[in-house]
Each structure stands twice: as structure tokens, then as C-alpha cells.
Amino acid sequence: MIHVSNLSKTFTLHNQGGATIEVLAGCGLEVAAGECVALTGMSGAGKSTVMRILYGNYLAASGEVVIGGTDLTRAEPREILALRRSTLGYVSQFLRVVPRVPTLDVVAEPLLLNGATPEAAQAAARAMLARLNVPERLWTLSPTTFSGGEQQRINVARGFVHPYPALLLDEPTASLDGTNREVVLDLIDGAKGRGAAIVGIFHDEGARRRVADREIDVTRFAPGEAA
Amino acid sequence: MTPLLSARAITKRYGPHIGCADVSFDLYPGEVMGIVGESGSGKTTLLNCLAGQLDPDSGAVVFDTRVDGPRDTRKMSEPERRMLGRTDWAFVHQHARDGLRMNVSAGGNVGERLMAVGARRYATIRAEAAEWLERVEIDPARIDDRPTTFSGGMQQRLQIARNLVTGPRLVFMDEPTGGLDVSVQARLLDLLRGLVRGMGLSAIVVTHDLAVVRLLADRLMVMKGGHVVEAGLTDQVLDDPQHPYTQLLVSSVLQV
Numbered sequence: 001m002i003h004v005s006n007l008s009k010t011f012t013l014h015n016q017g018g019a020t021i022e023v024l025a026g027c028g029l030e031v032a033a034g035e036c037v038a039l040t041g042m043s044g045a046g047k048s049t050v051m052r053i054l055y056g057n058y059l060a061a062s063g064e065v066v067i068g069g070t071d072l073t074r075a076e077p078r079e080i081l082a083l084r085r086s087t088l089g090y091v092s093q094f095l096r097v098v099p100r101v102p103t104l105d106v107v108a109e110p111l112l113l114n115g116a117t118p119e120a121a122q123a124a125a126r127a128m129l130a131r132l133n134v135p136e137r138l139w140t141l142s143p144t145t146f147s148g149g150e151q152q153r154i155n156v157a158r159g160f161v162h163p164y165p166a167l168l169l170d171e172p173t174a175s176l177d178g179t180n181r182e183v184v185l186d187l188i189d190g191a192k193g194r195g196a197a198i199v200g201i202f203h204d205e206g207a208r209r210r211v212a213d214r215e216i217d218v219t220r221f222a223p224g225e226a227a
Numbered sequence: 228m229t230p231l232l233s234a235r236a237i238t239k240r241y242g243p244h245i246g247c248a249d250v251s252f253d254l255y256p257g258e259v260m261g262i263v264g265e266s267g268s269g270k271t272t273l274l275n276c277l278a279g280q281l282d283p284d285s286g287a288v289v290f291d292t293r294v295d296g297p298r299d300t301r302k303m304s305e306p307e308r309r310m311l312g313r314t315d316w317a318f319v320h321q322h323a324r325d326g327l328r329m330n331v332s333a334g335g336n337v338g339e340r341l342m343a344v345g346a347r348r349y350a351t352i353r354a355e356a357a358e359w360l361e362r363v364e365i366d367p368a369r370i371d372d373r374p375t376t377f378s379g380g381m382q383q384r385l386q387i388a389r390n391l392v393t394g395p396r397l398v399f400m401d402e403p404t405g406g407l408d409v410s411v412q413a414r415l416l417d418l419l420r421g422l423v424r425g426m427g428l429s430a431i432v433v434t435h436d437l438a439v440v441r442l443l444a445d446r447l448m449v450m451k452g453g454h455v456v457e458a459g460l461t462d463q464v465l466d467d468p469q470h471p472y473t474q475l476l477v478s479s480v481l482q483v
Contacts, residue, residue, distance in 0.1 A: 014471030015478065056460060058467040077446040077460040078255055098420060098442060099413045 001197035007063030038212035089164030237286035245453035246272035261444030317390035323382035380411035
């Protein structure tokens with residue numbers, strides 16, 4: 001489902017003396033349907049960079065990133081957006097939403113974009129928010145003023161409300177209490193069960209051991225190391 | 228898929244100065260493209276060339292018309308181009324007063340566009356105008372008031388209603404939130420986003436405000452000195468800019 005080969009990434013800071021920072025070289029990754037792969041390595045090793053390249057948010061310097069048959073390094077913007085709409089979900093650490101849009105609509109949006117009726121989308125969004133223990137009195141409010149843990153759960157709800165065949169999870173259990181952490185881990189298990197290919201970053205070691213089938217230390221893709 | 232609009236090597240000079248040079252792109256149905264750059268970068272010149280408000284020195288602007296398929300709008304007759312401007316195209320100006328008739332009532336401003344495409348029954352036109360005022364969050368009770376009695380934000384929303392009432396397929400917007408308070412901007416953006424997504428419109432939005440494009444645009448073109456220096460998926464261009472100028476632009480935004 002997710003296929004990465006020979007990926008490299010450099011940042012050139014033109015306005016800071018043209019400094020060039022090489023972050024990744026010779027990065028390869030295969031994730032099959034129903035499999036969860038955890039990226040490990042110290043802070044700054046490039047875990048988030050890999051995730052962002054997989055989402056098409058960062059531009060690869062070279063290599064191939066094929067998800068659901070689309071090569072993100074060569075795709076047009078509209079092809080990447082189509083992939084994100086139907087196939088590739090992303091639970092980030094930060095919630096970025098349009099001001100004034102109620103939580104329920106934020107969560108229902110991925111379903112609406114995939115052709116669900118407004119009623120079906122709202123019903124699924126309600127069920128997901130209830131499952132993640134987001135109090136019902138918050139559903140009609142915009143999540144912009146919510147606490148960190150609440151925003152995190154809105155992010156998770158958005159990522160799991162539609163059955164994306166590929167999922168990227170950046171610290172999905174960070175800032176969650178024990179109960180909600182369990183709910184999220186169950187959601188991940190469920191997604192694997194229906195055949196989703198998952199790449200995740202989990203600093204929470206217990207969570208990682210429970211859901212990840214394999215670990216890949218991105219340190220080995222550091223430039224200069226044997227690739 | 229046929230692009231809705233194809234720009235081919237658009238060039239416009241002002242004497243020895245470059246307005247915009249050799250700009251080409253394809254815009255597909257449902258896509259929203261942002262054009263960003265500092266003042267003088269040529270973004271408004273380009274928009275005006277695309278929308279037929281300014282004739283470029285060279286290049287082609289090919290639009291996929293409903294009846295005849297793709298046609299170069301520069302080679303159309305004047306009546307044909309005017310008809311396009313009233314039906315499939317809409318233009319939202321930075322200053323609402325450039326896009327509104329200030330001495331005609333709000334309802335009249337919206338209804339006029341409907342009459343231009345053949346609506347004749349007064350009751351229908353008035354009902355539709357009232358419905359559109361509501362969609363852009365203007366109290367329908369103000370239907371007989373002139374835009375001169377409206378606030379800047381209300382005028383801008385009225386201009387949007389006037390433009391969208393005929394169900395265009397392509398909307399050109401020049402700094403749609405320029406000159407408005409931040410709180411009014413957020414409301415307008417939310418409204419625009421809902422309308423654009425809900426109606427499946429294609430749009431080209433010129434702005435110098437990166438927050439506006441992040442919210443509205445699927446893809447981005449960055450202009451400097453009349454040239455396109457970088458283009459791509461909006462979040463990719465903003466989060467991983469490649470060109471020195473784009474890096475400068477993105478890093479210059481003040482964090483709130």
C-alpha cells in the first residue's frame with residue numbers, strides 16, 4: 001500500500017547563507033495493508049520529515065513515494081488532494097481548522113468529501129466523538145478554544161471517521177489520559193483489522209509495542225551512514 | 228479531464244516594464260488557485276489579463292465553454308466575452324464599490340445580474356435576491372437599502388452575492404479580504420470557503436495574505452517581478468518553500 005524507495009531530502013536555506021541541511025538519504029519503506037510500522041529515532045532524526053513527505057507536505061529531493069498507486073513525488077496538486085481525500089488520512093499533533101466551524105462539522109467533513117449524505121456523516125461523527133469521550137456540549141462549538149487533549153481527540157476522530165486505506169499517525173496518544181489512550185489504540189487495532197496500512201510515530205513505548213508490527217529506526221537513513 | 232481554464236505564455240508589458248511574463252498553467256474544475264507575491268509582482272496584472280479586463284501582449288487564455296468546448300477568450304467577439312462575464316465568470320474586486328452599483332438597492336444589485344441572464348419575473352428575482360442576502364449573512368430586511376448604508380464587510384459580502392447568484396463556474400478574486408478588519412476577514416473567508424466548496428466552483432484568488440491562501444486555495448503560484456518563481460500544492464509551498472523569495476515571504480509572516 002505504501003512504498004518508498006531511495007528517498008532523500010535536503011533543505012536549502014537561501015536566506016541564511018544558502019546553508020544546506022541533508023536530512024535523509026536512501027530511505028526505503030514498505031507497508032502492506034493491515035500492517036502498522038512505527039518510525040523510531042531520536043528527536044531530529046527525521047521521523048516527522050518522513051511523515052510529511054509521505055503526506056505530500058514536504059517535497060522529496062529524489063526517490064519515489066507511492067501510496068495507493070500515486071507517486072507523490074511526481075503528482076499534480078489535484079492528484080495529491082484526491083489521494084488525501086479518499087485514501088490517505090493523517091492525524092497530526094496540531095489541529096488546524098477554519099475558525100467558526102463546529103466540532104461536529106469538522107469531524108463529519110472527511111465523510112462528506114467522500115460522498116456521504118449529511119445525515120450519515122453527522123451520525124458517524126457523533127458516534128466517533130462519543131467513543132472518544134468528547135462531551136456532547138462541545139460538539140456545536142468550534143474546537144479552536146479546546147484544551148490540548150480535546151483537540152488531539154478531534155484530530156483522531158477526523159482521521160478515523162473515514163476508513164482510509166492508508167493512515168499516518170504522528171503521536172496519536174500524546175496528551176491523552178489512560179482511558180482515551182485505550183480508545184485510540186483500539187481504533188488503531190480496528191483500522192489494521194479492516195486492512196489499513198499505517199505509519200506512526202509513538203513516543204509512548206507501551207502504545208508502540210501494542211500496535212506496531214515492525215519498527216524502523218530512521219537514524220539509519222541519515223546521510224553519510226551506510227544506506 | 229479538460230482544464231476549465233488554460234493560460235498559455237501570458238505576457239503583458241507596460242512600456243519597458245514587465246507586468247507579467249510567460250505565465251502558463253492549467254486550472255481544473257473545482258480547483259482553487261492562489262496567486263501570491265508582494266505589490267508590484269504582477270499578480271493583479273495577470274488576474275486582469277486572465278479575466279479579460281486587460282489585453283495581454285501575447286499568449287492565450289483558453290476557457291472550456293459550455294457550448295463550444297475550449298476557446299481562446301482573446302479571440303472571442305466583444306459580445307461573446309461580455310456574455311461570459313455575466314454567466315460563467317465572476318469577478319470579485321478588492322474594493323466592493325468597484326463591483327457594486329452604489330446607488331442601487333442591495334436587492335437590485337443582486338437582481339441585476341439575474342436580469343442580465345434573462346430573469347424577468349419580479350417576484351422570483353426578489354425572492355432569489357433575498358435568499359442570497361441570507362446566504363452571505365446580510366439581514367434580508369435590508370434588501371431595499373443602498374450599499375452606501377452598509378459597512379465595508381457587508382458591502383464585500385453583497386458583492387459576493389451579486390457575483391455568485393448566476394451560478395458562475397469560475398470566479399476571479401482580487402484581494403477579497405483586503406482592507407477589512409481581521410474578525411470580518413475570518414467571517415468572509417469562512418463564507419467564501421463554504422460557497423466555493425459547496426457550489427464546486429473554480430477560483431483564482433490574488434492576495435498578499437498567506438493565511439487567506441492556506442484557508443482557501445488548493446494550489447499556489449508565487450510571483451516576483453512578473454515571473455512565477457514557484458508553484459505547487461498550497462501546504463507544500465508554504466511549509467517547504469524551495470525558492471529564495473518564497474522562503475523570505477513565508478519566514479516574514481509574523482506569528483500571532
